[in-house]
Amino acid sequence: MTAIELKDVTVVLGGRPVVDGIDASVAKGEWLALIGPNGAGKTTLLRAIARLVSFSGLIALGGRSVREVPRVELARLIAVVPQEPSTPAWMTVGEYVLLGRTPHLGPLAKEGRRDREAAARAVARLDLIGYEERRLGTLSGGEKQRAVVARALAQEARIILLDEPTAALDIGHQQQAFDLLDALRAESGLTLVAAMHDLTLAAQYAGRMVLLDGGRVVAEGVPRDVLTEKLIASHYGASIAVVPVGDRIAVIPRRERAS
Helix, strand or coil, rough: EEEEEEEEEEEEEEEEEEEEEEEEEEECEEEEEECCCCCCHHHHHHHCCCCCCCCEEEEEECCCCCCCCHHHHHHHEEECCCCCCCCCCEHHHHHHHHHHHHHCCCCCCCCCHHHHHHHHHHHHHCHHHHHHHCEEHHHHHHHHHHHHHHHHHHCCEEEEEEECCCCCCCCHHHHHHHHHHHHHHHHHEEEEEEEEHHHHHHHCCCEEEEEEEEEEEEEEECCHHHCCCCHHHHHCCCEEEEECCCCEEEEECCCCCCC
């Protein structure tokens, strides 16, 4: 079953197409990584899927155009983990994670037991127990990012869009966060679309990749087909080696010989 379908999706910003005629699809329960050099259009494409930026073409969720989905319903369907989230310094971690339940509340309604339980599960999964009363302004960058991911999990959406979700995390918490997301994907059919710069990390977790450059799709497929020395050299301007790691691969920069 297709969770997300894109047909001829174009986003024009500042008079130029930042996303240019993209066709793609994401199956329910799939982890799709969006990769590409800086300015390739990855973040803008995520924002278009979440209807946070105007676009032309078609974006459909489960066969239904996002333009036909009311905002409140869309917020229940999609959780977004942005690259630079708004994290009010005065708010506690517990309060912030509980905000993930907002789409499930009626007008003037207060959080109930189910909402608090969902938030508590997310706090535990992101190793934030004991942080509930800490203010966001007192957290390190990595701790704050874990709170952002916890808020998205508390939302219990069927689709999560992630923009460099672990950039501020140490390697242990990167692995913890991605293992958790992958387990939820496998258990409940969660669909993940993540813009990622770390190609090795993307190759370890994503089932499929779309390589963007200049707002266009230039390659797509399983990591082994997309992360080739030729494609990376052509679109990143980088010399790399692709190394097998179990049934996955790692991307290693080649150091130029010292003169």
